Amino acid sequence: MALVPKLMKSLSLLDQMSSEKTVKHSWHLKQLVEGMLSGEVGSLSQLINLVENNECNVAELLKMIESYLGKAYCVGLTGPPGVGKSTLIDKLIVVARKRGLNVGVLAVDPSSVISGGAVLGDRIRMQSSSLNGGVFIRSMATRGYYGGVSESLDIVVRLLDAFGKDIIFIETVGVGQTEVYIKRIADTTLVMLTPEAGDSIQFLKAGLIEIADMIVVNKADRIGADCLVSEIVEALSLQEQKSQWQVPVVTTQAVNNLGINELYEEIVKHQEFLKSSQLRKERKF
Numbered sequence: 080m081a082l083v084p085k086l087m088k089s090l091s092l093l094d095q096m097s098s099e100k101t102v103k104h105s106w107h108l109k110q111l112v113e114g115m116l117s118g119e120v121g122s123l124s125q126l127i128n129l130v131e132n133n134e135c136n137v138a139e140l141l142k143m144i145e146s147y148l149g150k151a152y153c154v155g156l157t158g159p160p161g162v163g164k165s166t167l168i169d170k171l172i173v174v175a176r177k178r179g180l181n182v183g184v185l186a187v188d189p190s191s192v193i194s195g196g197a198v199l200g201d202r203i204r205m206q207s208s209s210l211n212g213g214v215f216i217r218s219m220a221t222r223g224y225y226g227g228v229s230e231s232l233d234i235v236v237r238l239l240d241a242f243g244k245d246i247i248f249i250e251t252v253g254v255g256q257t258e259v260y261i262k263r264i265a266d267t268t269l270v271m272l273t274p275e276a277g278d279s280i281q282f283l284k285a286g287l288i289e290i291a292d293m294i295v296v297n298k299a300d301r302i303g304a305d306c307l308v309s310e311i312v313e314a315l316s317l318q319e320q321k322s323q324w325q326v327p328v329v330t331t332q333a334v335n336n337l338g339i340n341e342l343y344e345e346i347v348k349h350q351e352f353l354k355s356s357q358l359r360k361e362r363k364f
């Protein structure tokens with residue numbers, strides 16, 4: 080269970096606290112949760128800080144938000160560095176906002192929050208801020224957990240869910256165990272590749288293909304995109320089919336805003352597929 084390490088830590092945290100401190104902690108947590116539930120971004124950010132810094136009784140927090148969970152749809156994007164994940168999310172945000180959705184973005188940064196993460200967050204924010212709010216973007220450091228996805232991610236996704244986000248995009252660099260983990264958190268997992276990375280097919284063979292609900296060939300403006308699509312289709316045909324869902328291969332040019340609506344449609348189709356086949360994971364405590 081993904082939540083177990085955090086829960087264990089929070090229980091031992093409680094053991095260490097004096098009862099007076101525990102009461103204060105609970106009171107503070109309750110205030111923040113109430114603020115967050117009433118739509119205060121500041122309270123949400125503070126709660127995320129507490130979770131990230133292990134300064135929070137996670138079990139208590141989850142209990143408080145339990146009845147507000149289950150609405151947000153979670154889309155994970157993974158792929159090699161520089162494949163265009165942030166650029167694509169930026170464009171997907173625009174489509175989601177046009178559809179009237181409240182959007183959350185979690186960028187799981189392999190380095191630190193201050194360096195790459197903040198820059199990345201800013202870049203997305205710059206474009207999306209014109210979309211009259213409704214977008215919450217947060218970078219999270221990985222802290223070495225599973226080589227890519229922050230340990231706190233599960234809980235932060237739940238916070239955004241309770242906060243009222245309809246859709247949450249999660250960006251992770253596809254390395255090692257990350258994929259498996261993101262697959263568990265996301266409802267729809269997008270694996271991104273580009274023609275320019277000659278080793279794209281290697282990435283697929285290295286297990287990415289198994290977790291993909293759809294494969295996105297970004298930078299389709301570059302030479303070799305068609306060839307890569309054929310290779311992927313071939314690789315997919317060799318895969319043992321594990322579900323009724325046919326993994327589509329979608330080409331995009333994120334930087335030129337091309338193929339984005341088509342990709343979004345595929346996400347919606349997958350969402351409908353999960354709903355109709357009752358495969359949607361319950362995101363509960």
Ligand SMILES: Nc1nc2c(ncn2[C@@H]2O[C@H](COP(=O)(O)OP(=O)(O)OP(=O)(O)O)[C@@H](O)[C@H]2O)c(=O)[nH]1
Nearest residue numbers: 160161162163164165166297298299331332333334
């Ligand atoms: N030619 C071309 N360049 C693109 C396209 N999409 C994104 N890029 C460029 O690729 C570079 C990397 O894009 P990012 O969105 O930062 O990629 P990323 O996958 O988020 O990168 P990391 O977070 O570092 O792993 C940027 O210079 C983008 O402008 C595209 O469709 N075509």
Ligand SMILES: [Mg+2]
Nearest residue numbers: 164165199250
């Ligand atoms: Mg990025």
